[in-house]
Amino acid sequence: MNAINIKNKFSKFNKNWHPHQIAIVDNMQVILAKLKGEFVWHSHDDEDELFQVIKGTLYMQFRDRTEVVNEGEIIVIPKGVEHNPTTKNNEEVHVLLFEKLTTAHTGNVQHEKTQTEYPKI
Numbered sequence: 001m002n003a004i005n006i007k008n009k010f011s012k013f014n015k016n017w018h019p020h021q022i023a024i025v026d027n028m029q030v031i032l033a034k035l036k037g038e039f040v041w042h043s044h045d046d047e048d049e050l051f052q053v054i055k056g057t058l059y060m061q062f063r064d065r066t067e068v069v070n071e072g073e074i075i076v077i078p079k080g081v082e083h084n085p086t087t088k089n090n091e092e093v094h095v096l097l098f099e100k101l102t103t104a105h106t107g108n109v110q111h112e113k114t115q116t117e118y119p120k121i
Helices: 006-010
Strands: 020-025 028-035 049-055 058-062 065-069 074-077 084-086 093-100
Touching (some): 049 058
Antiparallel strands (some): 049 074
16 A cells, blocks of 8 residues: 555656556556557457546547547546547657456457556556
């Protein structure tokens, strides 16, 4: 039961699209990630995802629109909704995610960006 300094945790890694776990709450995990460019269209059949933008601007693409998520804002992606997080203008965006431990990084999609294990920092 120690305080977690999120800014300090972000300083411990540089790789984009590679989530790092900083805490577990019941069967949920708290993850930090640095995003840059376009990710992968995917969905999670059985899990919701919460994204909080810590730094920068996230563009959450849906098939029918794009939602702009600014620094200090959150967006919840309901289970089964196809989405694709992106950034613009070569900006690196820092996000905190809250999701079930069973959530696969890219859902049922396998891609070169897919991660199967998240380092604990």
